[in-house]
Amino acid sequence: MAADPLDGFRDILGADHVVTAAAQRQLLSQDVYRAGTVPLAVLRPDSTAAVAGLVRHARAEDIALFVRGGGMSYTDAYLPDRERAAIVDLGRMDRIRAIEAPDLHATAEAGCTWAAFDAAVAPHGLRARFWGPMSGSRATLGGGMSQGAATFGSGIHGTSASAALAFEVVLGDGSVLTTGTAGAPHHAPFFRAYGPDLTGLFTGDAGALGIKTAVSLQLEPRPGAKGSASFAFGSFEAMRAAVSEVSRHGLATEVFGVETALARLAAGEAALMTDLRALWAVARAQPGPLAALRQAARIALAGRRFLADSTYIANFLCEAADAPRLALTLAQLRRIVRARGTEVANTMAAVVQSTPFPAPMVLGPGGRRLLPLHVILPHSRVDAFHAAFDALRQREAARMAEHRALAFVVFAGVGPSALLYEPVIYWEDEWPELHRATMPPELLALMQPGAANPAGRAYVEALRVEIIELMLAHGGAHLQIGRAYPFLRERPAPFTSMVHALKQATDPGNLINPGALGLGAPARGQEPAR
Ligand SMILES: Cc1cc2nc3c(=O)[nH]c(=O)nc-3n(C[C@H](O)[C@H](O)[C@H](O)COP(=O)(O)OP(=O)(O)OC[C@H]3O[C@@H](n4cnc5c(N)ncnc54)[C@H](O)[C@@H]3O)c2cc1C
Incomplete structure (x- = not known):
């Protein structure tokens, strides 16, 4: 050495x-x-x-x-x-390598952000079938494919994996593997299902199986018309039933929502922000965000009326080739959802539709730290999980208050069969460097860091582990496995042997992302009990 x-x-x-x-x-x-x-x-x-x-x-x-x-x-x-x-x-590594408009695929280096990729294919009237997470102004194609990201396009297509045609991957011995049709000489990455699906192996792999250096994505025409509708619901079950039915029918390209209590907390913030001259000056300098801010102000005002007497809000973003077809989709969606909820101002949905890739908010309302967890469940099992999570939350109410922590529910549709249920924990604490470096300075200036809260941090960590156990007990699946979710636990031997063999084949020295997917080294918080 x-x-x-x-x-x-x-x-x-x-x-x-x-x-x-x-x-x-x-x-x-x-x-x-x-x-x-x-x-x-x-x-x-x-x-x-x-x-x-x-x-x-x-x-x-x-x-x-x-x-x-x-x-x-x-x-x-x-x-x-x-x-x-x-x-x-x-x-x-953020270059666009090729855009093959007639064949509806494009290839970019893995460090390209989703926002930059979308901007590159937009002039061709195209976009990726799955076109990014909400963090896409910073999050990359390589990260999104390794994590299994969800959001834009997920209401119909599911996760980022649905758009993956091929990967170029550097393996742990320094060799370069290309998956899909592009793996053969003179072949373009135009078709994924050519023999065993090697592309699929590297989706959602948490980067444990190699370093993706390029990603080829399935493209589709950009929609000719977009619209949205938002609804408030009196109960979680009513909201869940409406979202499930819309997802089963594939009516919304994106479905997402929040517990009204969280919207209330954020609406207070938005109202406060819009009052501030500093923010107004920033917004005036940027025509795009200004429109978004107007919408945010509107929801802050309109919001207070319906926020008072609902418990959940769901936003449905719809698209079609043209306005008449969009109108039909929205009409069908309203028929389904109105039976269970009340239509409200769709401004939250409109903000997301017009500004899909804002600067990522890595701090929560009031400058709190945040930890999103998530589980993917079939429609039929979501209510039971919600009841269990709610019971846990009620049991913990006093301890959460003691530790200056809050927990809310956010949710999203991921394809026809499942709902993504996301408990988000917020707590008051000091801000790490990453948060200071990532938050837009004009927003950071309006927030105050909490005092260092090591006891609160330890409490959040204990809560995180308990919630993940609850998710496992309810038969949930996960994206973003990283080193947090117990991917290999309770799997039969043929499954674990296959995954270990894959790691051995792709990274024999166990030096690429050791511990990711639970391979090679124990994940933090999942060390075997002594
Ligand atoms: C404000 C905010 C909003 C978010 N919104 C969403 C959302 O809408 N949907 C969603 O799914 N997630 C969301 N996330 C979570 C996260 O941003 C996404 O999962 C995103 O895909 C991460 O991409 P990244 O490039 O930042 O990956 P990183 O965080 O850098 O890495 C994630 C994992 O991918 C691996 N990896 C990264 N690049 C490569 C590569 N080239 N080759 C091999 N492995 C690699 C890393 O080793 C790591 O295991 C959000 C996060 C924040 C803070």
């Missing part, structure tokens, strides 16, 4: 792209929930060949590589668990 193990990386990337400044190493080894061990360096490759080179060098030096896209996850997914490690930051 070399005297300075970083020298080999410097030879490959140039010294400027082997970052050893303590502040950067610390910043890039945090996620939205917490911090990992500070690694030796942050590596910033700009080509597949450079990624392959640094993987080979890391193997020779026994340095673990933790791969970071936009850094917008909260499942310990890329947090180093040891010092002899480096973060691979794919931010420089």
Whole structure:
């Protein structure tokens, strides 16, 4: 082994792209929930060949590589668990390689953000079938595919995996694998289902099976008409039944909603924000966000009326090739949903439809820290999970108050068979560097960090573990597995053997994202009981 193990990386990337400044190493080894061990360096490759080179060098030096896209996850997914490690930051690999409009596919480097990809294909009248998470102004194609992201397009198509045609992946021995039809010479990545689905293996793999360097996506024509409708409901069960029925019929391209208590908290904030001259000045300088702000102000006003007597709000975003077809879809949706809820101002939906990729809000209302958890359940099992979660929340009410914590429910549709149920925990605490660096400064200026709250942090962690256990007991599935969800627990031997064999085949040195998917090293919080 070399005297300075970083020298080999410097030879490959140039010294400027082997970052050893303590502040950067610390910043890039945090996620939205917490911090990992500070690694030796942050590596910033700009080509597949450079990624392959640094993987080979890391193997020779026994340095673990933790791969970071936009850094917008909260499942310990890329947090180093040891010092002899480096973060691979794919931010420089953001080029669009090809847009094949007649054949409806495009390929971009894995560090390209969803927002940049969408902007690149839009002039062709196209977009990806799944076209991004709400964090898409920072979150990347590689991150979204490795996590299994959901939101834009998910009401009908499900997760990011539905848009994946092919991946270029650097494996743990430094070789480069291309999946799908593109894996054969002179073949374009136009078709995924050619033999066993190797592309599928790398979707939702938490980056445990290799470093994605390029992603080929299925495109579709952009819709000619868009509209939305929002409804307030008196009970969770009424909301859930309406959302399930809309999802089964595939009527909404996106379905998302919130517990009204959370909307109330956020509406207070929006009303406060719109009053502030500083924000007005920022908004006036930017025509896009201004429209969004007007809408936000409107919901803050309109909101107070219906927020008073509902418990859940659901937003349905609909699209069609033209206005008459959109009108038919919305009419059918209203027939279904009006039987269970009351239609209200659709401004929250309109804001999302007009500004799908805002700056990610990594702090909650009032500057609180946040931890979203989620479980995917079949429609028939959601109410039972909700009842169990609500019971847990009521049992914990006094402790939550003691620790300055709150918990709310957010939800979304993911394809025809399932609902994504997302408990979000908020708590008062100080702000880590990542949060200060990510929040728009004009919004940060309106918020106050909490006092350091280590007891509250420990309480949130205990709650996180308990809620994940509850999700497992209810037979749920997860996206964003990272190192947070017990993917391999309770699986029969043929399943676990197959997954371990895949890890061994793709990363024999166990140096790429060790611990992700529960492979190679125990996930934090899931260490075996002593
Ligand atoms: C405000 C906010 C809104 C959000 N909205 C959504 C939403 O609407 N839908 C949703 O699904 N999620 C959402 N998220 C969660 C998160 O942003 C997404 O899951 C997103 O896909 C993460 O992408 P990223 O590029 O930031 O990945 P990172 O956080 O950088 O990494 C995530 C995982 O992917 C791996 N990885 C990243 N790039 C590669 C690569 N090239 N090769 C191999 N492995 C890789 C990492 O090692 C890690 O395991 C949100 C988060 C925030 C903070």
